[in-house]
Amino acid sequence: MTTNQDKKLNLQKTVNLPKTSFPMRANLAQNEPQSIKRWKKNNLYHQLLEKLSNNPSFIFHDGPPYANGNIHLGHLLNKVLKDFVVRSQHTLGNLCSYTPGWDCHGLPIEHKVMESLTESGKIQRIIDLPLDHQKMAIRNECCTFAKKHIKLQSNQMQSLLTLADYDKPYLTMSKSFESATMTVFAKLIAEGIVYRQLKPVHWSIANQTALADAELEYYDKTDTSIYTSFPVTNNKTNQEALGMDCSSVSFLIWTTTPWTLPANRAIAIHDRLEYSLVLIEDHHYIIATNCLPLIQEKHSFTYTTKQTLTANQLVNLTYDHPFMDLTNPIITGDFVTDDDGTGLVHIAPGHGTDDYLAGLQAGIDVYCPVQADGTYDDSVPDWIKGQSIWDANSIIIDKLKSTHNLFYAYEFNHSYPHDWRSKTPVIFRATEQWFISVDKPLQSSQKSLRDLALAAIDHDIEFVPSWGQNRLRGMLESRPDWCISRQRSWGLPIPAFKSGDTILLTQHSTQHIAAIFEAEGSDAWFKQSAQDLLANYDPTQDPDCPESFDKNKAEKLYDIFDVWFESGSSWQAVMQPHHGNQPVDLYLEGSDQHRGWFHLSLLTCLGVHQRAPYKHLLTHGFIVDKEGRKMSKSMGNTLDVSDILQQYGAEVTRWWVSSLNYENDIKVDVSFFDTASETYRKIRNTIRFLLSNLSDYTLLSKDAIQTDFQNLFPKHSIESYVLGKLVEYEQAIHNAYRSFQFKQANQLIYECCTDLLSSFYCAITKDTLYCDAPQSPKRYRIQVAYQLIIEKLLRLIYPILPHTSDEAYQSLYQDPSLCIALADSFDITFDVSLQDWHDLFTARHDAQKRLEDYKEKGIDNSLDAGLKLPQTLEKFQSDTCQLADIFGVSRIQFQNNNTIDVIDLREEPRCERSWKRDETVSLRSNGMYLSDRDFHVIKELL
Helix, strand or coil, rough: CCCCHHHHHHHHHHCCCCCCCCCCCCCHHHHHHHHHHHHHHHCHHHHHHHHHCHHHHHHHECCCEEEECCCCCEEEEEEEHHHHHHHHHHHCCECCCCCEEEEEECHHHHHHHHHHHHHHCCHHHHHHHHHHHHHHHHHHHHHHHHHHHHHHHHHHHHHHCCCCCCCCCCCCHHHHHHHHHHHHHHHHCCCCCCEEEEEEEEECCCCCCCHHHHCCCCCCCEEEEEEEEECCCHHHHHHHHCCCCCCCCCEEEECCCCHHHHHEEEECCCCCCHHHHECCCEEEEEEHHHHHHHHHHHHCCCCEEEEEEEEEHHHCCCCEECCCCCEEEEEECCCCCCCCCCCCEEECCCCCCCHHHHHHHHHCCCCCCCCCEEEEEECCHHHHHHHHHHHHHHHHHHHHHHHEEEEEEEEEEEEEECCCCCCCEEEEEEEEEEEECCCCCCCCCCHHHHHHHHHHHCCCCEEEEECHHHHHHHHHHHCEECEECCCCCCCCECCCCCECCECEEEEEEHHHHHHHHHHHCCCCCHCCHHHHHCCCCCCHHHHCCCCCCCHHHHHHHCCCCCCCHHCCCCHHHHHHHHCCCCEEEEEEEEHHCCCCCCHHHHHHHHHHHHHEEEEEEEEEEEEEEEEEHHHHHHCCCCCCCCHHHHCCCCCHHHHHCCCCCCCEEECHHHHHHHHHHHHHHHHHHHHHHHHHCCCCCCCHHHHHHHHHHHHHHCCCHHHHHHHHHHHHHHHHHHHHHHCHHHHHHHHHHHHHHHHHHHHHHHHHHHHHHCCCCCCCCCHHHHHHHHHHHHHHHHHHHHCCCCCHHHHHHHHCCCCCCCCHHHHCCCCCCCCHHHHHHHHHHHHHHHHHHHHHHHHHHHEEEEEEEEEEHHHHHHHHHHHHHHHHHCCCCEEEEEECCCCCCEECCCCCCCCCCCCCCCCCCCCCCCCCCCCCCHHHHHHHCC
């Protein structure tokens, strides 16, 4: 006797249950390393380049990170976005090589090395060595440090599943890179825009070196601001100009840097401002008229205006320094305003750009009494000699009080530049430095770097996002000349020599040293004497060599290049040897590179080729915590990349990156990876369902599907619609990749998987796949469609999810050696008009609403219902488009109106195998209620 349990067991045996080697649980952290190992073993990167070698090229250049620590979330974001570019270009059929690079020189590495040498006590032994030996000892330590962290970071970046030529990266400390950088420099010298000058630059006291704008970070700092009086010199000229005795008259200035007062050499006024001579208590002060109310707000006082004065009446008057034996002039400057302060600006030409330029125009010498370590030299009064400038602030204020020159002092908080390495405040300090002029015309074009840059930004470069254009333009409009010299050991030497007071730095001499560096590396500068370096240099063959230069008496100078000059020359060192003299298609970095790599690469390339080095600039924001705060170890809000990869796997982090609006700063929290993990799981489950229903199917070639496409998928088959919709998604996703809109690609992939496939086509075909005869034409048609879908879907997700797409592709073909990146395209040509299906899917949407309403009436399962549809929809009904499946019900009827009605079928017999209540369900000879379809399948199988 057959029991109900026996029936169920028998029915389970008759169902085509899904089966696949593609697991539900991804175990990404355990399995991803196997993909990395396989890609390396198969030399995937170079296989891809060979496969695409005859295709159009997309030239992409990697900006070099510093080799100075573990990668952080910012690296993860940057490197994964770049990998999306590389892999998506491959998907689009373009040849896209990608050479990763590292910025090896400079303060970030030397700073850490010096800390280590100091802690270990080794620094004391190094200090006792001769200068060249000192520098080589530090350079050797830095080189070792850099190599260690290049290897570390390379492995960490590969763990993100990035594809690149990791076996042959570019390193800014390599001989070839150093030589190429020198070649760029030689060409800029030939253009006449390189010069050396005593000039105020940003100076790091902690690291005792000049800094570029790109090496500054701004933090809040509390300082003391003072109003102080500079007595008018009581001489006949001043008395006649003011019409009074000047023994009790002073110019009132305002400064936020009292430590610069010893370097004061002038007071600047604006030639169009009005000034007032006012009596406050028993002393007269000269102040810009419009500033008087502003000063009163800070320091209450009453005043009487004795007279108003023009700038012409004041210029060339003199005043006495309040605590130094100096008499200085009043000069003009167009930077002076009456928006704040007093309308009179204290000028210290050695400690500010405006001060320097104003002093230069007035013929005032640059004077800087501050030494490299931030202490005063012996040219200042005894009471501040040797003092730190920061300590001297309060000493100077006390001195001004004692001489009755302090009018008012108060503390204020403001944003102030800091050294990005030491996080300490920087100062402006005049030193002999090397500069590249941005305003002097190039000899070859008679156009300045600034003019060329602004023209390129306006006409030649595409910005993603578009606001990057104004950001870069604003920085180049206002930037000063580029200070390219640094006073450290770990870097590329500026190849300048000195003989007496004569400096040698010409195009020819630089090319001569470039050749030495190409052969021996820049260590040669410190290992060889000046005479050895110049042994094969013939001054008579160099038209630019100064006549007074004697190479037999030459000495080396020890300035090194700003690291931004090195990385800013990478288009020459890395890209030009492989791609010739053409711009790169894309640079991609964080928004800070508008003042860094983007900015300075533009200047060097304009100087050499008078064109931009790139066609597109793509900018992403910074990683911040979920509250929008900068992430830092001191705040305890950082997330460790290795921990995230161990918990979630690289694929989930890549899916998360692809979901971001990367144009703005990006908030991150562990919970965000939970969300990404959940959406990744839905993508994976869709792929798994497709694969699992192909276990008894023999895969067809693309050509076989193309040949038989019209027979397999007639124009009015639902597969024709689904595949047409899939192609529409494919085109949209490709367009998203093409325009670097990875968030859009993410959304389209997710929508395709969840809406088109999981919620619709997979759902409406599940019954056929499970319950039809294994070889039924309808089931076979669906399986062919599934193959076509999975082939396309895996290629679409590959740029974002390379491990998962490979894993699924191997499962599809049952071959663990396969890689989808090397597979040929699976494009099928066919015609479909999706618009023709509009009425059907509008009706389906309305029917779903009606069925949802009927849940309140007890019809929880839509198979317990039928539908009456408008007669106009009957044209869609066919063997290849069965509306009962599409609408998810058991029966369909048509009626002569435009309404959709639900038919309650709960009293009708239900098939025990498929749960449908169609018209053919009846009690069969085996004692089960079965539909015709299910009865015949069982009969054949059992």
